[in-house]
Amino acid sequence: xxxxxxxxxxxxxxxxxxxxxxxxxxxxxxxxxxxxxxxxxxxxxxxxxxxxxxxxxxxxxxxxxxxxxxxxxxxxxxxxxxxxxxxxxxxxxxxxxxxxxxxxxxxxxxxxxxxxxxxxxxxxxxxxxxxxxxxxxxxxxxxxxxxxxxxxxxxxxxxxxxxxxxxxxxxxxxxxxxxxxxxxxxxxxxxxxxxxxxxxxxxxxxxxxxxxxxxxxxxxxxxxxxxxxxxxxxxxxxxxxxxxxxxxxxxxxxxxxxxxxxxxxxxxxxxxxxxxxxxxxxxxxxxxxxxxxxxxxxxxxxxxxxxxxxxxxxxxxxxxxxxxxxxxxxxxxxxxxxxxxxxxxxxxxxxxxxxxxxxxxxxxxxxxxxxxxxxxxxxxxxxxxxxxxxxxxxxxxxxxxxxxxxxxxxxxxxxxxxxxxxxxxxxxxxxxxxxxxxxxxxxxxxxxxxxxxxxxxxxxxxxxxxxxxxxxxxxxxxxxxxxxxxxxxxxxxxxxxxxxxxxxxxxxxxxxxxxxxxxxxxxxxxxxxxxxxxxxxxxxxxxxxxxxxxxxxxxxxxxxxxxxxxxxxxxxxxxxxxxxxxxxxxxxxxxxxxxxxxxxxxxxxxxxxxxxxxxxxxxxxxxxxxxxxxxxxxxxxxxxxxxxxxxxxxxxxxxxxxxxxxxxxxxxxxxxxxxxxxxxxxxxxxxxxxxxxxxxxxxxxxxxxxxxxxxxxxxxxxxxxxxxxxxxxxxxxxxxxxxxxxxxxxxxxxxxxxxxxxxxxxxxxxxxxxxxxxxxxxxxxxxxxxxxxxxxxxxxxxxxxxxxxxxxxxxxxxxxxxxxxxxxxxxxxxxxxxxxxxxxxxxxxxxxxxxxxxxxxxxxxxxxxxxxxxxxxxxx
Ligand code: SF4
Numbered sequence: 001x002x003x004x005x006x007x008x009x010x011x012x013x014x015x016x017x018x019x020x021x022x023x024x025x026x027x028x029x030x031x032x033x034x035x036x037x038x039x040x041x042x043x044x045x046x047x048x049x050x051x052x053x054x055x056x057x058x059x060x061x062x063x064x065x066x067x068x069x070x071x072x073x074x075x076x077x078x079x080x081x082x083x084x085x086x087x088x089x090x091x092x093x094x095x096x097x098x099x100x101x102x103x104x105x106x107x108x109x110x111x112x113x114x115x116x117x118x119x120x121x122x123x124x125x126x127x128x129x130x131x132x133x134x135x136x137x138x139x140x141x142x143x144x145x146x147x148x149x150x151x152x153x154x155x156x157x158x159x160x161x162x163x164x165x166x167x168x169x170x171x172x173x174x175x176x177x178x179x180x181x182x183x184x185x186x187x188x189x190x191x192x193x194x195x196x197x198x199x200x201x202x203x204x205x206x207x208x209x210x211x212x213x214x215x216x217x218x219x220x221x222x223x224x225x226x227x228x229x230x231x232x233x234x235x236x237x238x239x240x241x242x243x244x245x246x247x248x249x250x251x252x253x254x255x256x257x258x259x260x261x262x263x264x265x266x267x268x269x270x271x272x273x274x275x276x277x278x279x280x281x282x283x284x285x286x287x288x289x290x291x292x293x294x295x296x297x298x299x300x301x302x303x304x305x306x307x308x309x310x311x312x313x314x315x316x317x318x319x320x321x322x323x324x325x326x327x328x329x330x331x332x333x334x335x336x337x338x339x340x341x342x343x344x345x346x347x348x349x350x351x352x353x354x355x356x357x358x359x360x361x362x363x364x365x366x367x368x369x370x371x372x373x374x375x376x377x378x379x380x381x382x383x384x385x386x387x388x389x390x391x392x393x394x395x396x397x398x399x400x401x402x403x404x405x406x407x408x409x410x411x412x413x414x415x416x417x418x419x420x421x422x423x424x425x426x427x428x429x430x431x432x433x434x435x436x437x438x439x440x441x442x443x444x445x446x447x448x449x450x451x452x453x454x455x456x457x458x459x460x461x462x463x464x465x466x467x468x469x470x471x472x473x474x475x476x477x478x479x480x481x482x483x484x485x486x487x488x489x490x491x492x493x494x495x496x497x498x499x500x501x502x503x504x505x506x507x508x509x510x511x512x513x514x515x516x517x518x519x520x521x522x523x524x525x526x527x528x529x530x531x532x533x534x535x536x537x538x539x540x541x542x543x544x545x546x547x548x549x550x551x552x553x554x555x556x557x558x559x560x561x562x563x564x565x566x567x568x569x570x571x572x573x574x575x576x577x578x579x580x581x582x583x584x585x586x587x588x589x590x591x592x593x594x595x596x597x598x599x600x601x602x603x604x605x606x607x608x609x610x611x612x613x614x615x616x617x618x619x620x621x622x623x624x625x626x627x628x629x630x631x632x633x634x635x636x637x638x639x640x641x642x643x644x645x646x647x648x649x650x651x652x653x654x655x656x657x658x659x660x661x662x663x664x665x666x667x668x669x670x671x672x673x674x675x676x677x678x679x680x681x682x683x684x685x686x687x688x689x690x691x692x693x694x695x696x697x698x699x700x701x702x703x704x705x706x707x708x709x710x711x712x713x714x715x716x717x718x719x720x721x722x723x724x725x726x727x728x729x730x731x732x733x734x735x736x737x738x739x740x741x742x743x744x745x746x747x748x749x750x751x752x753x754x755x756x757x758x759x760x761x762x763x764x765x766x767x768x769x770x771x772x773x774x775x776x777x778x779x780x781x782x783x784x785x786x787x788x789x790x791x792x793x794x795x796x797x798x799x800x801x802x803x804x805x806x807x808x809x810x811x812x813x814x815x816x817x818x819x820x821x822x823x824x825x826x827x828x829x830x831x832x833x834x835x836x837x838x839x840x841x842x843x844x845x846x847x848x849x850x851x852x853x854x855x856x857x858x859x860x861x862x863x864x865x866x867x868x869x870x871x872x873x874x875x876x
Pocket of ligand 1: 009010035039170795
């Protein structure tokens with residue numbers, strides 16, 4: 001069975017094979033054009049996420065299990081009652097780039113077409129709303145011109161605001177392969193941090209956080225000064241004069257000063273762009289998540305338009321979408337300021353939709369965008385919200401206010417696959433949705449490629465497809481005629497037909513060529529890139545090759561850009577700029593990847609990455625717990641020192657929630673500064689201060705999976721799953737032994753103790769010969785062999801020597817692995833360092849000895865870093 005990975009916007013095809021054990025093997029689909037057989041470690045671990053642990057299995061109303069009919073009726077009547085009492089603008093949907101296109105289409109149709117207001121927005125607002133504005137302003141359509149094959153044709157690839165090596169690993173591996181094939185291909189990485197992506201860079205520009213627009217404005221000016229304008233493009237461009245006038249002050253000296261770069265670096269970059277025949281710019285959250293994100297996107301697109309490096313192989317401005325189906329959401333109008341099928345809130349579009357949907361209620365104006373929506377909930381203006389497949393209590397900025405809003409909201413309805421998330425905690429009504437492997441539909445990746453996600457396992461409990469849940473509510477609200485589909489293919493055909501309805505080449509999104517698919521053809525649909533219509537029956541790899549755009553006059557537009565720095569700036573009180581982002585092995589709020597032990601080994605605790613000199617200044621050492629505070633909130637995370645971090649900046653990952661750590665949600669710290677055009681929050685730049693965080697003791701607690709823990713009562717904790725056990729990393733005050741006795745009833749266990757000076761405690765708890773609990777505490781973080789301890793929960797412990805070693809926390813004879821670097825083969829940092837010391841000084845040699853880096857390749861940048869570090873420590 002072929003399907004599509006549900007994580008990032010690369011949209012890799014997977015091949016799923018049932019195993020005799022009942023498990024499923026997931027491999028890369030060699031026939032899928034997006035990944036050609038490659039998978040990153042997250043995709044490769046998909047088979048390990050199919051268990052039902054933690055799943056939401058039954059509909060629930062006010063915490064009580066109910067039948068589907070009761071739940072659906074309750075949702076319909078609650079929504080209707082609020083509409084009757086307060087008007088339709090008092091209800092809203094908040095959807096997700098995790099939804100399938102068919103689900104998304106139904107949600108949008110119900111809210112904008114029949115409830116009749118624009119109040120449906122999506123977590124894609126946090127991901128690529130600025131990219132959408134950029135494309136629409138430049139091309140007249142939200143249309144990504146490029147495709148992944150362009151990697152194989154470009155002379156110069158710029159990655160700006162993108163740590164693709166971690167956030168889009170298979171796209172990055174394709175770049176690695178392209179450079180290997182054509183070593184002359186130049187790669188420039190523009191990022192304040194030296195990330196894993198810089199491993200591929202011929203030039204890294206560590207610019208001042210948030211200053212990207214000036215760099216591209218300067219490039220536009222440089223093109224005009226160095227005869228690098230494509231004059232054949234000019235008749236197809238509007239706005240050239242104004243854009244050049246806005247760029248005129250940005251000579252390389254001014255750019256260098258603003259971006260805090262060397263002038264020579266800036267000019268070296270500009271010279272490479274001029275020298276390139278084909279230029280590809282890949283950009284992502286570092287550009288989009290900004291108070292001026294839309295302008296940054298247009299600053300990039302301006303360069304491509306004026307230089308004519310667009311619409312041909314190897315060239316174009318290529319926004320990498322974060323989520324698996326952010327693009328699908330854009331197609332169906334999942335954003336509050338769009339209508340379906342790339343239509344806008346123009347009178348003609350509204351009229352067209354009314355006739356197509358046979359509804360006289362189509363929304364007349366845009367609805368509330370994500371952050372505004374939750375602010376309106378907080379003010380009591382929106383009284384019911386239906387949240388689908390997303391976790392806004394964690395992912396929206398101003399986290400405390402989001403929690404307040406959900407607490408105050410009259411009716412919170414949540415459809416999700418997970419029983420316990422930070423958002424389901426606020427739900428009045430919980431609706432179990434089908435997850436990956438169960439649901440059936442389509443998604444669209446970053447390169448406009450529509451692929452099938454197919455169901456191959458039975459749904460967990462009573463979970464249902466999102467489209468079905470929405471349609472059943474719509475029927476109960478009196479809209480049965482318009483929501484009577486029997487199969488997701490019915491919805492897809494309607495969506496495809498709408499894309500072509502009175503289109504006549506005026507809207508980029510047109511898949512009318514798929515509107516007549518039979519169910520069997522839809523089921524067998526092979527990946528293809530839109531548009532798919534009479535002109536492009538097999539789809540279309542690149543847009544704008546004929547230099548015709550979607551503004552009414554067929555031209556593209558350059559925008560005059562005035563670069564702006566982040567809204568909030570560092571100051572004496574808030575001296576460091578905090579960046580947020582993804583880590584290699586985790587996805588979003590960890591509801592799926594957090595359950596896979598091997599994916600939790602690369603980084604098993606939330607952390608803050610700090611430049612060593614900043615750390616020294618703040619008297620912080622590697623591994624210390626650190627309180628990071630902003631104007632809106634604080635968190636406690638582990639210090640990780642890195643020379644790759646720019647001085648004055650820190651990085652905190654976005655993934656940890658209350659389900660995985662006590663106080664580590666980074667969005668509590670991020671303010672809701674929004675791009676005025678896109679409404680996307682400035683998640684990348686938050687002024688913060690740091691302080692070493694003290695507790696009387698720190699510890700590790702391992703518990704067999706059979707022990708249920710509802711509430712860890714420590715000052716701080718972080719949870720890591722292992723096969724058969726869960727590990728809690730702890731920090732608390734008082735006596736550790738007393739803490740353990742208060743936390744657990746130990747009376748049923750046979751205990752083995754070791755006490756030492758100060759806070760040193762070791763406790764093993766046994767039941768019927770099985771290890772149930774292992775506890776290690778000390779005044780400082782205990783140094784343990786965690787893998788050795790965790791293994792004792794899945795293997796018998798038979799000898800006294802083994803028991804004593806467990807009490808000590810490490811095996812006398814064994815080689816500790818250290819932090820996992822290669823998640824595919826479970827290879828640890830200490831093993832790698834030892835192999836380097838023995839002479840394996842290339843990634844290939846390490847791969848031969850330990851297998852690390854020989855599968856998905858995501859850890860190769862880290863292997864290189866470890867090799868370099870060892871060369872620095874032992875020169876010569
Ligand atoms: Fe999945 Fe993205 Fe990894 Fe591909 S690169 S396997 S889509 S997470």
